Amino acid sequence: MAREKRKIEELSMWEDARAMIRKAQAEGIETVWDRLEEQTPHCRFCELGTTCRNCTMGPCRISPKKGGKMQRGVCGADADVVVARNFGRFIAGGAAGHSDHGRDLIEVLAGVAEGECPDYGIRDKAKLVRIAEELGIKSEGRSEMDIAGDLAEVLFGDFGSRKAEVAFLKRAPESRRETWKQLGMTPRGVDREIAEMMHRTHMGCDNDAPSTLIHAARTALADGWAGSMIGTELSDIIFGTPTPSESTANLGVLKKDQVNILVHGHNPVVSEMILAAARMPELVARAKDVGASGINVGGLCCTGNELLMRQGIPMAGNHLMTELSIVTGAVEAVVVDYQCIMPSMVQISGCYHTRFITTSGKARFTGATHFDIHPENAMEKAREIVALAVDAFAERDASRVEIPHEPVPIMTGFSNEAILAAVGGTPDPLIDAMKRGAIRGVVGIVGCNNPKFTQDSMNVGLAKALLKKDILVLVTGCVTTAAGKAGLLMPEGAEMAGPGLKEVCGALGIPPVLHMGSCVDNARILQLCALLAETCGVDISDLPVAASSPEWYSEKAAAIGLYAVASGIETHLGHPPNILGSDTVTHLATEGLEDLVGARFIIEKDPEEAAERLDKRITAKRVGLGWNP
């Protein structure tokens, strides 16, 4: 990290972001980039992952100078053990985030089945029946609510200690499950693996880095194949399975003459109600009473993705746009649930008329307005929140409003169901296109922004480089808005693709980059890979597919990366997790895992180079399958 102040052009590739950074600077508002500058250089020990605070004989630091002092913590743990433990807990944090989110959906489903959540229902009854049958629940002649109740019960079981493996694991190819079994990586229960990860990393438990990492992978697999997958499937059942639709993206989606409400966080349970409330005639009328022409609900981060996928709301921005959205001065309320919500948003909201509203008991923010929302009272509270936002409109200071840029059009809604429907109902046409090389491979680009990178430059750079190589790109989470702003989420984006991919997109009328949802929805990509592998009669690690999280920052992103790798999907990261202080851990992540699970991590900060390396993997896999490279 250079020590001289970075120019605004280096902070973000986007004009809407740059304009708002300039405005923030002019108004004396501190943003994430200012704080990164203060925090740079970071503590070297912490960056290497060799700091331990797991007991009060320490805290301890392991020196990177081999053979000198401080080679072991007070207990005797060496760099390998400390790094592995820290990484294990990092993964546990990510898996816990996704999975606790998944649990919340089960609770809503159970509440619906028990008639206790009148504001929610079953929007995709066919999917309810399909998933229930898949998990061995009889549906014939039974009421929807009975089926839903049984489904909730089976899935609650995935959060217990009684199962040998989580329910959706049977979606994975037999050979993959055998690999997991051999390695002791089969996820049994979501919470159980998380708790065991915490136990193993207590002083005096797991003191063998590979053993700790294997359990970290098991914990990540519990996230991917249970926590996240449950989150996705139940959200579809409750709120509807996404189908392709059009929307818009960037800060220009904010409306000068409307009450602007931004939903932020990850879970659709509250935000769906906010959207429904905002569409209620009496609240729209109230908005008109205060001089607005209507109520505009925009999305941030993954709650945004959830509502974009299913309801087509416009996307105001991704992670690094969340602070900046408030700086427009045009936001009446930011309504948040949990995860990835910068605490600084409370302070920035306080610089404007913006109401910062928390809705989850799990994510309180000092200084925020809190509404204690449960599935039982959600609609009532949502109405109160929207009313509060409407009333705030009167306080908006027009002289401080600056909404940059026109919004760009995007296409969204590519659930697996929608993708299969687009190609004719079975995966065969997709596999045919892959076999003949029109689509040479598939890469999921997922994850966040990180102020250490010029915002979205890696996300967009990598996507563009892959498209040129006829590699179909799938996006979720914060990469969505990046791809959207770059024009890659529209069929016209196929102009930027290689000839094969361009032809396929043209024939189907789809963009070269498909938006598959929020970060829990990476489970859709897992499921798609499993389906392709099954159809081809091979393991997931044999497919010409890969993953990338170029600008990742969160524990969830690390968990996603690890479940992808453990599922056989080679995964690129734009920068490493804090593991470089251990040769054993670093080698295992970037090399050794290949022998164990048939995939590994690639760490590469140049997007072109990353594209080359992913392409190399895809080419090798094509050769392995006997497909022309």
Add this chain to the structure above:
Amino acid sequence: MAREKRKIEELSMWEDARAMIRKAQAEGIETVWDRLEEQTPHCRFCELGTTCRNCTMGPCRISPKKGGKMQRGVCGADADVVVARNFGRFIAGGAAGHSDHGRDLIEVLAGVAEGECPDYGIRDKAKLVRIAEELGIKSEGRSEMDIAGDLAEVLFGDFGSRKAEVAFLKRAPESRRETWKQLGMTPRGVDREIAEMMHRTHMGCDNDAPSTLIHAARTALADGWAGSMIGTELSDIIFGTPTPSESTANLGVLKKDQVNILVHGHNPVVSEMILAAARMPELVARAKDVGASGINVGGLCCTGNELLMRQGIPMAGNHLMTELSIVTGAVEAVVVDYQCIMPSMVQISGCYHTRFITTSGKARFTGATHFDIHPENAMEKAREIVALAVDAFAERDASRVEIPHEPVPIMTGFSNEAILAAVGGTPDPLIDAMKRGAIRGVVGIVGCNNPKFTQDSMNVGLAKALLKKDILVLVTGCVTTAAGKAGLLMPEGAEMAGPGLKEVCGALGIPPVLHMGSCVDNARILQLCALLAETCGVDISDLPVAASSPEWYSEKAAAIGLYAVASGIETHLGHPPNILGSDTVTHLATEGLEDLVGARFIIEKDPEEAAERLDKRITAKRVGLGWNP
């Protein structure tokens, strides 16, 4: 921490320890004290708790200088948020340790019920029936195995997501449960609270220190009233409820002419089998074949406590004696399960003929000999391990053997059942003694050693100071051996007590310090307090009781402290957790919690002063109850 090298006399109060530290120094063997010296001074940020590594926008450090730079992490988290998050995860680590241990016992019980674990059985059938009935399981006319199966099922439920509260919570007084309910502190499921703790501390979730701390308390309560309590109760059912017996303690329990095997860790599941194997005639014969006069199984740390309580094995030492025990040169094998096992023991074992043997897949040690033990194969593997130890005897180098000191006698086995039996079957005589002031109060002194303190000086100093004030002391974990070596675990120890306590001990023939077990067995103390409160018709926080962990080091100790406080038991710690970087968190821990849960933490490094403060609490509570102060 002074920068000049501490004298051996400052490292431990015990002669056996000092002799072995001298021997280690002479033989060039590195111990925990050497490493503490290298690691001192510790990183100031980490010590204050203001370092965050929960995402890769960081790592971040919050400066203790208010108003300067680095007041917020890159995400915007301030010192309060960072400290609270770190403390929350610290507690989660401790709760996970105890609770995953508890789960292992449920698995053994379930295996016994299903006939899959022939090496285990139900040693206390009456307790099985009593606990089953307590939890609403009918026992009349049913087979033991059916009852055991149902009990396992109910307790597995405590590790799920479906309960409103864990099963044993009904042991707590109604008023206490109401307090928890009001505060959102009622523990629902053990793993669930741990996973939610990890979720809440992910970037962008809980950004309000009190909210995070309340959930930390909920997580700790799940440990105390479920994870640990299940561990204790099922261990009693499976291995027998302890009754008073005599044994011995200190390094002198090692035998010059015998095969010495030390069991170390926390869980009795494996060590009970090691002990049984060591008593088998064919293995004793094998020992005689190699020239030993027998096989001696000694205990370290909490596995030692488990076997001491139920089988009366001699205790070689507590936490800081674990490395030193090997330095005697007289140990053929250290057999470990999990928790608090210094990784350095592998290296130290390698300096002698000592076999370092791991037995749990959750606690592998690089360089150890691993036996993959499950409840299904435990006895067979235990025999192999004992045979291996016996064979190692031939390699013992007599010239390097030094066993210091004669062992001292101790009394053990004071389960609640045993205590009640000793006082005549009901708590009334105990309460009468308390009312009239013969016993002015009860303090549990628990937890570990920490090389930052002169070993056991605080543990023993506090116990002695309290006894003088007619305060009955209960000990578990590593304080056991400390009290034992100080002569406090024998009836004669009552000579050191005040007149009232001396009289009671004399009348009952019990020591003034009662050994109640391992660190999960602190649940026994919880249960005893609940029983006293119920009998007196008051809340736990109204009782003249308190707790202390003077020389604590582990995450488990912090979790124990927090569940004690949240249960209404004021708790002393000899040094603070890494929270001092946040005024909010520090104030809440040491003051604010009093208003919420009726108890708080006392941080005090002087044992006499700590005794004064605990006495003050006890006096106030006596006054509150209308008992003479």
